[in-house]
Amino acid sequence: MATPNIPLWEVFxxxxxxxxxxxxGSLHATDATLALQAARDIxxxxxxxxxxxxxxxxxxxxxxxxxxxxxxxxxESKIYxxxxxxxxPDEVGHM
Amino acid sequence: MYTQALNSSDGDERHVEDAERAAxxxxxxxxxxxxxxxxxxxxxxxxxxxxxxxxxxxxxIVGMLPEGNWITRAPSLRRKAALLAKxxxxxxxxxxxxxxxxxxxxxxxxxxxxxxxGKAKYSSIFNYPTLTWADIGTIGWLVDGAAIMNQIPLCRxxxxxxxxxxIRVCKEESFHQRQGFEIMVTLCRGTEEQKAMAQDxxxxxxxxxxxxxxPPDQASQHSDTxxxxxxxxxxxxxxxxxxxxxxxxxxxxxxxxxxxxxxxxNEAGNWEYSAIDWDEFKQVLAGNGPCNxxxxxxxxxxxxxxxxxxxxxxxxxxxxxxxATLQAAE
Ligand SMILES: [Fe+2]
Ligand SMILES: [Fe+2]
Numbered sequence: 001m002a003t004p005n006i007p008l009w010e011v012f013x014x015x016x017x018x019x020x021x022x023x024x025g026s027l028h029a030t031d032a033t034l035a036l037q038a039a040r041d042i043x044x045x046x047x048x049x050x051x052x053x054x055x056x057x058x059x060x061x062x063x064x065x066x067x068x069x070x071x072x073x074x075x076e077s078k079i080y081x082x083x084x085x086x087x088x089p090d091e092v093g094h095m
Numbered sequence: 096m097y098t099q100a101l102n103s104s105d106g107d108e109r110h111v112e113d114a115e116r117a118a119x120x121x122x123x124x125x126x127x128x129x130x131x132x133x134x135x136x137x138x139x140x141x142x143x144x145x146x147x148x149x150x151x152x153x154x155x156i157v158g159m160l161p162e163g164n165w166i167t168r169a170p171s172l173r174r175k176a177a178l179l180a181k182x183x184x185x186x187x188x189x190x191x192x193x194x195x196x197x198x199x200x201x202x203x204x205x206x207x208x209x210x211x212x213g214k215a216k217y218s219s220i221f222n223y224p225t226l227t228w229a230d231i232g233t234i235g236w237l238v239d240g241a242a243i244m245n246q247i248p249l250c251r252x253x254x255x256x257x258x259x260x261x262i263r264v265c266k267e268e269s270f271h272q273r274q275g276f277e278i279m280v281t282l283c284r285g286t287e288e289q290k291a292m293a294q295d296x297x298x299x300x301x302x303x304x305x306x307x308x309x310p311p312d313q314a315s316q317h318s319d320t321x322x323x324x325x326x327x328x329x330x331x332x333x334x335x336x337x338x339x340x341x342x343x344x345x346x347x348x349x350x351x352x353x354x355x356x357x358x359x360x361n362e363a364g365n366w367e368y369s370a371i372d373w374d375e376f377k378q379v380l381a382g383n384g385p386c387n388x389x390x391x392x393x394x395x396x397x398x399x400x401x402x403x404x405x406x407x408x409x410x411x412x413x414x415x416x417x418x419a420t421l422q423a424a425e
Contacts, residue, residue, distance in 0.1 A: 002204065002205075002208055003204040003207060003208055003398075004204070004405065004409060005202060005204050006204070006405065006409065008197070025194055025259075025260070025263075026197075027190065028203060029408075030405075030409050030411065030412040031408070031412040031415065034408060042191075045180075045183070045184070046267075062133065064133070065131065065133045065134050065135075066135065
């Protein structure tokens with residue numbers, strides 16, 4: 001008999017250094033409680049984190065990689081969003 | 096990110112191959128870009144990686160068995176704690192790798208079922224028995240040492256999820272090799288009997304460990320395309336040579352002799368080893384190694400014995416879901 005499929009979860013961990021939760025991988029679990037416990041065992045065996053989020057994988061909406069060009073073009077063409085676009089006279093010094 | 100639950104079955108019309116896309120794909124690889132799960136990729140790339148990553152995952156899982164054999168008989172609490180932690184890491188490695196394999200579109204359950212059915216391969220090395228405590232030292236020192244040689248270049252593999260899994264794995268492997276070497280140092284500084292035990296283990300593991308790197312370059316079937324796709328960055332023979340050169344001085348330090356009397360150092364400083372018995376390798380891969388049947392039987396038993404846990408957890412989750420739906424309706 002084929003093994004029944006168990007739902008997939010994405011795991012996010014916040015490390016000690018105060019940064020945001022970061023995606024570290026995925027795992028299978030039947031519910032959120034078991035997903036959290038499995039995440040602790042699989043992804044934090046060496047003190048990698050102080051907080052874990054688990055999110056059902058199918059609850060995530062992702063951008064389409066084939067539309068990457070269209071999706072991110074607006075940011076690429078706007079060089080005036082960067083500080084180096086602006087001239088500040090040398091005499092002013094660091095700004 | 097690997098955002099779909101890939102094990103919920105989906106109609107598959109993803110790979111409509113055309114030459115232009117294949118060329119764009121190769122250009123991305125050549126530019127050292129990483130390929131991510133939802134990117135277009137040639138069907139053969141997907142297939143090659145699914146096979147390689149899942150075999151790697153099976154190896155981590157089956158690899159727990161020879162060492163698990165000694166957990167209850169470790170000679171001290173310190174050794175027991177270390178071995179337990181190492182075996183637990185190997186389980187983790189298997190899980191990272193199954194997760195990476197799944198992003199290519201085959202579910203973990205399917206991959207595991209293939210292994211249990213004897214239709215998927217795992218590393219030949221785990222079909223050898225662990226007869227004495229010295230085998231545990233030798234495995235950490237040599238088997239994990241060889242695995243590290245193999246895995247470090249994979250951290251730069253073109254497939255993002257595989258490369259990321261390997262980075263995690265490599266970080267953890269170093270402890271495995273060092274604890275094994277420490278066991279060997281202790282045995283070699285011990286009684287005559289202990290040292291003989293260490294030598295015996297090295298004698299039995301040396302050749303099977305060299306086989307871990309796979310067939311010689313002229314004979315290996317998958318190398319060309321794997322190199323083109325930057326899945327493989329060094330050939331089997333290159334890695335094997337690197338391993339031998341790194342290991343010989345360690346054996347000398349231990350005062351153990353490598354069971355290859357013909358071995359000599361050439362002018363370039365590389366240690367030239369004698370011919371490997373590839374017939375033995377083929378036999379082990381074909382299922383006829385000393386422990387193949389045992390390993391599969393142990394995996395099947397563990398899987399079957401765990402079935403009620405999976406069923407109960409699924410039933411409980413379903414009951415909670417139904418209750419929540421009812422309450423929402425009230
Ligand atoms: Fe491992
Ligand atoms: Fe290991």
